[in-house]
Amino acid sequence: MQVIWAKQALLGDGWARDVSVEIDASGRIGAITPDSPRPAAAHLAETLLPAPANLHSHAFQRAMAGLTERRGPDPRDSFWTWRRLMYRFLDQLTPDDVQAIAAFVQMEMLEAGYATNVEFHYLHHGANGQPYQDIAEMAARITAASADTGIGLTLLPVLYSYGGLDRRALVAGQDRFGNDPDRFAQLYEATARHLATLPADSAMGVAPHSLRAVDRHGLEAAIALAGPGPIHMHLAEQIAEVDEVQAALGARPVEWMLANTPLDTRWCLIHCTQMEPHETTALARTGAVAGLCPITESSLGDGIFDALRWRAAGGRFGIGSDSNIRIALSEELRTLDYSQRLRDHSRAALAENARSTGRVLLEEAARGGAQAAGRNSGAIATGLWADLLALDDLGPDGQERTGDMTLDTWIFARDDRSVRDVWAAGRHMVQAGRHIRREDITASYARVMRRLAHEG
Incomplete structure (x- = not known):
């Protein structure tokens, strides 16, 4: 003891x-x-x-920090130009590389004050999309890193099937992510076997990547695999994403999810920086967690999450480091509150009568992060x-x-x-x-x- x-x-x-x-x-x-x-x-x-969970991480992207801050040939650099650079970078990564990078990321998370890494894990295959002999080789490397660092791990294998809502094929770079629902089920089972080697506090869920990358059948298959476990998904992050979903499905991303998916407390919707007020209120009332990554959202120019309206509707949120450009718990919390101040020309935006801004930020991030991680934690x-x-x-x-x-x-x-x-x-x-x-x-x-x- x-x-x-x-x-x-x-x-x-x-x-x-x-x-x-x-x-x-x-x-x-x-x-x-x-x-x-x-x-x-x-x-x-x-x-x-209470030490929060870091509820959204792509570990391998840590090795890109500092490499994408120059203007490219596109006069309006954006998330989409950054993504092309990311695809070229990841072509070089081996399983040994991923394990070393993940361990370093997890170490930095612990030193920043996080107790748990919720890994949104989509780098599954080798070059040109060829599966490794062990289809969950890369997941095994994430679990091995967790064994080395001692961090709590919630591992979310990602289903990623298409390059867009028109079901176009994956492009170079994306092919290392790709699976159809049947092969994803094999990957999920193999990942579970690796995760079973970790301490009892480890957990597993699923992550249908986004409405751009999975169709309705894939989404339903992923939900079925998750059972009572956590389900995470990118949602309403970029204006171009909203436009593409609306054109293809006849509704904005949040509207479509609310109408077609049984959202509940198992869900964590990542970013949600492009929501209308009625979407914010309705999504908050489902019990799902908003997975916020303020440093990455600032870096990529995603937009500002409406935390005040979300909390007024009873919504929970947690914090993640996403691209891992900078792993800094206090800075994530500060950036979230400052974004609300800048938008509304206010101060101490998230403070309450009985709780200061800092206390609201930490307590809510701890509770929401625990829910999103499927972890029995979040308070002392x-x-x-x-x-x-x-x-x-x-x-x-x-x-x-x-x-x-x-x-x-x-x-x-x-x-x-x-x-x-x-x-x-x-x-x-x-x-x-x-x-x-x-x-x-x-x-x-x-x-x-x-x-x-x-x-x-």
Whole structure:
């Protein structure tokens, strides 16, 4: 059994002082005792928080960070020109590369304060779309990375069948993603076998990529495979996407999904930056989570999610790092709130009477991320997985600050260097601000990057 003693902790029912948290042998929170003396053998934390899940990641894209910031021949660079660059880049990646990149990504997530990686995994096959001998070879590499890093993993194999709503064939680059529903079912079963080698907190779902990449039959097949597990899907991210869906299906993406799909709490819809007000309200009421990736959405010029209207309708959200151009939990949360301020010319956009902006951001991201991950976590409460984050050095700004003000200082005045410790289902993987295997994981990633730079 591990024991953490925190000077202050954000519990499921609010802040408490002098809190002893016991983690049992299974990795769950066994007991919580506020107003307790510090046990002799306890690990000391200044501020203990629930550690959220990173609910949307494409691990391999981390190796592209910094490579796509020049203007191309297109005078109006966009998501679509970025995507063409991404396709050319991924042609070089081997299974060994993907494992090293994924481990580095997961390490950075843990050091930023995330306890779980929800991997939207669509790089399945080898060059020219040829499946590996083990059809789930790439999924095996993601699970191997998780075993190395100790992060919680929810793995979402992606169904990707077409290059557009006219069912056109996949182009070069996309062919490494492609499966029809029958082969995808084989991939799903093989992925489940690999995932079974991980600790009990790992989980699995499915991800029909988008309305552009799957037809109705594929969508229904993916939903059937998921059973009670999480279902994630890109939705209403780009104006051109909305126009294509409306032209082909006679409705905007969110309108079509609401009318044709049994949306519920299993679902996480990613981005949703191109929604009309009535769509936002109706989608929020389904119980689905909005999967928000503010840094990537800013990088790609996707647009601004209507978080205020979403929350007013009872909607939940979580945070993901998507393209992994920058893995920074506090910055994702800050960028989400700042986007609302910029759009509406307001301040403290997401704050409530009883909760500050920082507390709303962290608590809602933790709860929504847990739901999207299909993970029994999201708060510091007995019986939940011990997904925990300890803050320490808030610098001179943080002197004598407690409660909600601690979170506001971390998110709006500091950064993730204030994250001192992180536990994922009780696994104490970040200590004194560094992952316990940082040197080895970084060295492997650096070798991949040197080779890619030489060959590129």
